[in-house]
Amino acid sequence: MALTVSLALLAALLFAVAAVLQQQGTSGVDDDDALGAGMLASLARRPVWVLGMACDVAGFGVQAWALATGSLLLVQPLLVTTLLFALPLGARATRRALTTDEWGWSGVLVASLFAFVLLGQPTAGVDRTPFTSWIPILVLSTPVVALCVLSAGSLPHGTRRSLSLAIAAGLLLGLSAPLTKGAIDGFADGIGAGLLTWELWGMALTAALGTFWQQSSYQAGDVQTSLPTVSVLKPVVAMVLGLTTYQEVLQIDGPADGLLVAALVGMVAATVQLGRLAAPALEDPTTPAPAP
Secondary structure (H helix, E strand, C coil): CHHHHHHHHHHHHHHHHHHHHHHHHHCCCCHHHCCCHHHHHHHCCCHHHHHHHHHHHHHHHHHHHHHHHCCHHHHHHHHHHHHHHHHHHHHHHHCCCCCHHHHHHHHHHHHHHHHHHHHHCCECCCCCCCHHHHHHHHHHHHHHHHHHHHHHCCCCCCHHHHHHHHHHHHHHHHHHHHHHHHHHHHHHHCHHHHHCCHHHHHHHHHHHHHHHHHHHHHHCCCHHHHHHHHHHHHHHHHHHHHHCCCCCECCCCCCCHHHHHHHHHHHHHHHHHHHHHHHHHHHCCCCCCCCC
């Protein structure tokens, strides 16, 4: 478990650095390019964004390593510590101290994660499932993602556009984590067999589109909405699939069930609040945060 936890935290750090760099890179992109290939062409000419993407790719690689050694129910909640790393990075960029709220909600998140791991004792299930078990998931998620992206194209710059794109990104990035487990397991039979697994290409597609629309949600102008939305949806979707499709187990039959539920609620609440607190620095690194 120690290796899995260490790798998940390292992935979270890389994702935090990527988020800061990518937000700086997407600043000033024209709205007309925010949903198409024009955005990628523009961003590819920005070194700060390219460096952010390199950190993102490295983060995905370390996350995949963590998933190869542990369960979705352990790795994905730990990835919300991305926000704990993003806060000091944002504070450093604005040359300020962390506020009382930031320290407080960081403490709530750390305590909730510790309680969840200690009480829930997440246990791994299967590494791969038949494609047929994914059909209901795809039938439910594909129309939602399509509707969010299509509706975003007709929405003005601001909160609703950010939220719509963030929902699409969060769903896809949540799906990419369990697909990663299947892709890694496929390589156990050799490189050729691994390259032919549908999970590998499904993971590549969901991760690429999810990351792209996450960038678009940042660019849409309301990081205080998009960052918490993606940060919550990613682990929630992956954990639901871990408990169901991937047959992972939480210890929920004991007297501490109430504390486990409280830990989950604390994780979600802290993630939302920290996302909102971290957003101003990501939205405009030159804008000081509110005083404590």
